Amino acid sequence: MQDATQDRLPELLLAALADCGNVAAARAAMREADAALADRFREGADITELVHLRATLVDKLLGWLWDRHGPLNGIGIALVAVGGYGRGELHPCSDIDIMLLTSSSPDESQQQLIAALVTELWDLGFDLGHSVRTVEQCRDEARADLTVATTLMEARLLRGPENLFAEMVSAVAAPDIWPSDRFFEAKVEEQRARHHRYDDTAYKLEPNVKGSPGGLRDIQMIGWVAKRHFGAATLDELIAHHFLSQGQLRRLREGQAYLWRVRFALHILTGRREDRLLFDHQTNLAELLGYEDAAYTLAVEQMMQRYYRTVMDLSRLNEMLLQLFEEAILLDPDATPEPLNERFQVKNDYLQTANDQVFSRDPSALLEVFLILQQRPEIRGVSAWTVGLIKRHLYLIDESFRQDPRNHRLFLQILRAEEGVTHQLRRMNLYGVLGLYIPAFGRIVGRMQYDLFHAYTVDEHTLFVVSNLRRFALNRFDHEFPHCSQIMQSLDKAEIVYLAGLFHDIAKGRGGDHSELGATDAQAFCLEHGMSEYDAKTVAWLVRHHLLLSMTAQKKDIGDPDVINEFAGLVGDKMRLNYLYLLTIADVRGTNPKLWNSWKATLFRDLYNLTVRALRNGLENPVxxxxxxxxxxxxxxxxxxxxxxxxxxxxxxxxxxxxxxxxxxxxxxxxxxxxxxxxSDLNSPKGFFDVRRQTSGDGLEAVLYTPRTKRTFAQTTSLLAELGMTIVDARIVPLKNGYSMDTFVFMELDMRNDVDEARLERIRNAIRQVMNTTDDSAKPVTRPPPRQVRMFSTEIAIHFDEDIASRRTILEIIAGDRPGLLSTIGQAFIEYGINIDTAKILTIGERAEDVFYIMDENGKPLSQKTCDALGDHLIEKLKRQS
The missing domain is CATH 1.20.5 (Single alpha-helices involved in coiled-coils or other helix-helix interfaces)
Structure with a gap:
């Protein structure tokens, strides 16, 4: 069967089934058919044919099984395919959903026949979903449960009485069972809740091909509403109802085909029903789908960019079509439009063009749409027809459009508006306007970075950054970040930081330094839009240095006045500092919300306050x-x-x-x-400690007072890692009496702020073990790294530098983040007689980028010989751990 042509597969399966004497042989025949399907997929066969072909193969197999149970025929029972199987769409490991439709409640003998059939279906190895219902039960359950009603709408008769099946179809299609208006409203609410489960974005690192926004469910949603309202069996029929154009239908079909290929490949790779694009599968999936690494883009990044752009287009189509349905099903078609100007009007609370020629006559209206929506917040959105009109006129956004001073004014008006800035930028991106007006932005649409640090695509992250900045500007969000809100609302030109947010990552994926390239783009854009040279240079400076504050706070010792003075000199004045501070917090929060915590907030605030002080003193008067x-x-x-x-x-x-x-x-x-x-007893030979919840933060902090000869870093970090804590800060400061003050700030791995007293006591007991032990060695950490982290291999890098002013050696270690990493490093320090002064712990997704300020046992910087030996030793130990 492996060599069979695709269209002969059903016949070959039937022939094999005819020779089968039992279910085990039939299962083997179906496995062989599935293997042939997988081969055809790898050879590039049409995915639509493969998906329908597998449903046909299952039809044949179920028909064979039904015929084996001869007594089921002629007793008023029908075998019905429902759900996706009812649509005739099956992927390699899809659920097989069937219903046994009975003319009356089955008696005991009929129940035994049905149970025998279902048992053999399970024995065939299918992931089976089944139900047994009468026509009356179908009607009652459909009326009570939207999901049942939807499933039965897609029913398909496989075996049994046609009249019984027709009776069921008629019963569940009755006007009083989910009339189209109630069905539509309920389905929209169902979609809204589903999208919310996926954080209302399709741009997650590990999206769900089926359920995420823009996924297969969104396409099915359109079909369900069309079937209920128009009785349309296929999406093609929506063209006759003027709900779809040929071009839109083609995009729907192409989008569905791409997602089907991704899902089909996922099932082949995993051997199970898997709809999540997990990191575990993405690289192999890209290879199976034929992607190859390019100069600046990995194969997996190309695949995911195609995926994200596909679901964005499908999201746009889903929104437009559901709005068309709303206008047809729920709204008054005879409502009188309210004219706004000669180009736009409002009908049924939706903005629409006054006629079909608006954009062709005045292309600037393609931007004016979004300004009007800002100025009239009571308008619910753009009419579906107008969205389609925008899409058909996107070709007008060309170089002359981008150079038009009127369009420059419109765009800056949108950016400077008091309300709706982010909302309209998102809408501009969804409709395809933003990426054409700023071509560099168009190149990052759907672009992902294959790591665990960046939780969203570059365009989605960028819009989250602008959204975070906007929240600082609005009084109703003052409670979230009071300090940021105070600074933001004192700025004369908030658009400067919005533009910096819009351009800070715009050069990702081009090769070269994205900050430098983005700064050039930003300055040119600002000057073209009539901004002063000073303001344009400020935006460019912010883009060029958008990582400066976060890297200084997280990787340098900001307790050192020299570090503050150097940073203040780079910033230059308080206005730039304010802009940079706001941009940094908005950027870090918009990169991965799970990685933002109170410790970062404290670090950034400390650096800000110390720099304000330095600037107030004057750069000529260092702190x-x-x-x-x-x-x-x-x-x-x-x-x-x-x-x-x-x-x-x-x-x-x-x-x-x-x-x-x-x-x-x-x-x-x-x-x-x-x-x-x-x-406490300051002369205790063991020392003492305390642990508390942070008074102004989400974490815990521990202070250990120990003899200087006792090395606590490796042991404490080991025990905390074993307990599932993540360490964000460590400082070890020698005191005048031969003791040292060691402090650690740490949090739960998921950054939760709900450590109960029992958990706190376990942590205290762990640290008590450290205080009582006389052994310097640390226990190995047995807790495995998270699943996602295991999918990445980070190249180990060791770099030494000298902090001349403080007479310390600076050691930076880049490695894959693993439980016990800090303990391993600490153990190496013990072996080489090295004292830690300060540790700056920075985790960037799957990467650890930790900086240690260290000295030898005599309190001096490390010699070159020691640095070389320590570096080699660390690389060897970390490679063994990875």
């Missing part, structure tokens, strides 16, 4: 260490005095602290550490 220390001491002192601690007790504890300690911690942290010291 002074003594002044910083004094400020922190005053803050901590006041807090402690307010809590009733005596000044003499504070002075006693602080006599052990060094200037480096004060530079590393905030005033509130110093006050907590002081409280812990005052209630």
């Amino acid at each position: 002074d260490r003594a002044e910083l220390i004094q400020d922190k001491q005053e803050t901590a002192m006041q807090s402690l005095l307010d809590d009733g601690v005596s000044e003499s007790s504070i002075s006693e504890a602080w006599s052990l602290l060094t200037d480096d300690y004060y530079l590393r911690y905030r005033g509130a942290e110093i006050a907590w550490h002081t409280q812990v010291m005052l209630r």
Whole structure:
């Protein structure tokens, strides 16, 4: 059968079934047929034929099985295919949904016959869904349950009495069972809820081919509504009803065919019903579908870009067609339009063109649409016909359109509006206008980056960034990020940061530095749109340096005044700092919401405040260490005095602290550490510790006071990793008495802020083990890395530098993020007699980019010989771990 031509497969299966004496042989014959289908798929056979062919093969097999159960014939029972199988569409591992339709409730003997049939169906190895119903039960259940009604609408008779099947079809199609208006409203609500389960975006890293927005369910949705309202058996019939053009039907068919190919390949690869484009499958799937790596784009990225662009187009068609149905089913076709101007009017609360020639006569109306929607928020949207008209006139957005001063004014008006900026940018992207007006943006539509850090496609991420910035500007969102809202609402020209957000990643995937390329694009765009040279350069500077603040906060020691002074010198003035601060927070939150946490917020805020202070002093008057220390001491002192601690007790504890300690911690942290010291034995040979929930954050923080000879970093990070915590900060500061203050900030892996007291006590017990052990070695971490992380291989990179001012060595390690990574590094430090001063822990998706400020046992920077040996040792240990 492997060599059989596609159209002979059903006959060959029938011949094989005729020779079958039992179900096991029939199952083997079907497996062989499925293998032939997979071969045909790999050879590039038409996917529509393959999907329908598999349904035909199952028809033949079920027919053979039905005939084997001869007593079922002639007793008023019909075998009916329902759901996707009823449509005649089956993928290699799809559910086989059937119904046994009976003329009356089956008696005991009939129940036994049905049970025997169903048992053999299971024995065939199908993922079977089945029900037994009478016509009356079909009607009652369809009336009560929309899902049942939808399933039965797609029923197809396989075997049994035709009149019984016709009776059922008539019963569930009765006008009182889900009339088209109620059916439409319920289905729209069902789709809305389904989209919400997928975060209302098709651009997730691991989308669902079937259920995500723009997926196969959205195409089926159109068919269901068409069938209920028009009785249309196929989408082709919508052309006669003027609901689809030939071009739109072609795009629907092409989109469905692409998604079918993806789903068919998923089933072949996994050997099961799998609709999720998991990282586990994406690379192999791209190879199976024929993609190859290119100069700047991986094969998997090309495949996913095609996928995302397909579902975007299908989402657009779904929205337009459902709106057409709404206008036909729910709205008043004779409503009187309200003229807005000579180009646009409002009918049934939807914006529409005054006539079919509006865009051809005045192409600028293609932008005016979105401005009107901003100015008239009571308008529900754009009429479906007008959406189609926009699509047919997109060719007008050419170079002359982009150079037209009127269009420049319209676009900036949209960007400067008080309300609806993000909403209209999203609509412009959905309708295809934004990517044509800004061609560089068009090149990132649907572009994904194959990693775990970027949760969305580049265009979707970009629009999330602008959306986050917009929320800072609107008073009703002040409670979310009060500090950002305060800064944003004080800006004279908010459009500068919106444009920076729009262009910050616009050069992704071109090769070269995307920040530099994007800055060039941004400056040219701003100048073309009549902005001043100063404002254009500001936007370009923000794009060029959009990673500067986050990388400084997360990878450098911002307790070091030299770092602050250097950063302040790069920023130059407070206006740029304000713009950069807002852009950074909006960018990080828009990259992957799960990776945003209170610790990052604190780091960014600290860097902002320290830089404001440096800029206030003037770049010619660098931040002074003594002044910083004094400020922190005053803050901590006041807090402690307010809590009733005596000044003499504070002075006693602080006599052990060094200037480096004060530079590393905030005033509130110093006050907590002081409280812990005052209630403990400062001469304890084991030391002491405390753990608490962060007072202004989502995580936990631990402070360990231990003899300097005790190495706690490897052991503490090991135990916390085994407990499923992720460490975001570590600082180890020597004190004057031979002890050290080690602090860790950590969170649950999923960043949840619901650590209960029992969980907190387990963490305390784990740290207590560290304090009590006399062994320096750390226990190995047995917890496996998350599934997604295991799909990536990050090249290990080790880089040493010297912090001359603070007399420390800076070690940067890039490696795949794995549980126990920090403990492995810490163990290597113990073996080489290295002391950690500060650790900057940064996880970027599947990559760990950690920076350690370290010294030898004598408190000096590492020699070149030690750096070389340590680097080789770390690479060897990390390779074994990966």
